[in-house]
Amino acid sequence: MLDLRDLSRPVVAAPMAGGASTPALAAAVTESGGLGYVAAGYKTAAAVADDLAAARAATSGPLAVNLFVVERCDPGADVLAGYRADLEPEAARLGATLGEPAWDDDDWQGKLDLVLDVRPDLVSFTFGCPDADVLRRLAEARVHTAVTVTTADEAREAVARGARSLLVQGPDAGAHRGTWDLLAVPAAQPLPDLLRDVLAAVDVPVVAGGGVMDATGVEALVRAGAVAALCGTAYLLADEAGTNPVHRAALTDPAFEATALTRAYTGRWARGLANRFMAEHPDAPAAYPQLHHLTSPLRKAAVAAGDPQVAHLWAGTGHTQARPGPAAELTRSLTP
Numbered sequence: 001m002l003d004l005r006d007l008s009r010p011v012v013a014a015p016m017a018g019g020a021s022t023p024a025l026a027a028a029v030t031e032s033g034g035l036g037y038v039a040a041g042y043k044t045a046a047a048v049a050d051d052l053a054a055a056r057a058a059t060s061g062p063l064a065v066n067l068f069v070v071e072r073c074d075p076g077a078d079v080l081a082g083y084r085a086d087l088e089p090e091a092a093r094l095g096a097t098l099g100e101p102a103w104d105d106d107d108w109q110g111k112l113d114l115v116l117d118v119r120p121d122l123v124s125f126t127f128g129c130p131d132a133d134v135l136r137r138l139a140e141a142r143v144h145t146a147v148t149v150t151t152a153d154e155a156r157e158a159v160a161r162g163a164r165s166l167l168v169q170g171p172d173a174g175a176h177r178g179t180w181d182l183l184a185v186p187a188a189q190p191l192p193d194l195l196r197d198v199l200a201a202v203d204v205p206v207v208a209g210g211g212v213m214d215a216t217g218v219e220a221l222v223r224a225g226a227v228a229a230l231c232g233t234a235y236l237l238a239d240e241a242g243t244n245p246v247h248r249a250a251l252t253d254p255a256f257e258a259t260a261l262t263r264a265y266t267g268r269w270a271r272g273l274a275n276r277f278m279a280e281h282p283d284a285p286a287a288y289p290q291l292h293h294l295t296s297p298l299r300k301a302a303v304a305a306g307d308p309q310v311a312h313l314w315a316g317t318g319h320t321q322a323r324p325g326p327a328a329e330l331t332r333s334l335t336p
């Protein structure tokens with residue numbers, strides 16, 4: 001079974017659902033000594049199977065898969081109708097028809113069956129923690145398991161349920177916070193303090209990330225006790241990443257100086273480059289994945305129109321340090 005302490009370079013290229021993660025990126029990172037990810041979020045189980053097969057064809061090294069654990073959420077029809085009404089003028093401007101704000105579980109059972117069948121080296125979970133039975137079945141299938149945590153309490157609970165390792169996500173991280181409780185304000189404890197508290201609370205290998213953009217940052221986490229660093233934003237401009245052109249351009253545009261947390265795109269807190277859409281919808285409700293489905297056509301239309309003020313531009317606070325280039329080179333540059 002995979003042991004995260006055995007990576008020849010202590011870097012995990014974070015799962016990045018929604019396009020940035022590709023089989024080529026996963027394979028390139030693994031081939032260069034780190035750990036590459038297939039991001040299963042938003043995809044059908046069949047598409048995830050194809051991605052895994054494509055990544056596996058390109059490397060015989062370890063590969064990870066990340067699944068969303070989506071909790072039940074019912075914000076009420078009035079709340080969803082109100083937010084839809086707020087977005088209609090923007091949709092009309094871009095010629096988009098807003099999506100149906102329905103709840104779904106991201107094909108949980110289909111993807112769980114897939115990973116139990118295909119048995120990637122590591123399966124990790126974000127937005128929540130599966131029950132002990134799921135973690136036990138994966139362990140019996142000799143699949144290493146990890147759970148994303150954002151507090152020491154989540155870390156304790158994940159390990160109590162049987163998680164074999166943890167992905168500790170600090171507040172500087174790009175995209176969604178992995179906070180288990182959708183209604184909670186995401187924890188703001190700085191990553192070094194959070195890592196210290198988690199390491200004091202549990203005794204499993206810990207990968208830590210959020211704002212880590214260079215070898216100094218990776219080294220500091222390893223010195224503090226992490227077995228590896230989790231880097232997402234550092235790979236967004238990688239040649240092999242599927243980051244869309246609007247997102248790529250914004251990441252290198254000095255006009256996008258700051259990042260902020262927003263619920264406006266998906267109904268779950270996420271960090272992205274601050275733009276007009278985020279500024280205009282500061283009070284978007286907690287409604288995941290309903291708002292994801294509602295805004296999806298709007299975001300696609302914004303990308304098609306080349307409009308970074310409406311497209312979502314996920315990024316961590318270290319985004320100005322993101323560099324283009326082959327993923328193997330980026331992986332090497334992240335380690336001494």
Ligand SMILES: Cc1cc2nc3c(=O)[nH]c(=O)nc-3n(C[C@H](O)[C@H](O)[C@H](O)COP(=O)(O)O)c2cc1C
Binds near residue numbers: 066148
């Ligand atoms: C574009 C993007 C998409 C992401 N998608 C996922 C995902 O599907 N699953 C997940 O667990 N984390 C996801 N994350 C968060 C990462 O796992 C990780 O916590 C974060 O990238 C670390 O911070 P950094 O971006 O500053 O390196 C995503 C991050 C980015 C930037």
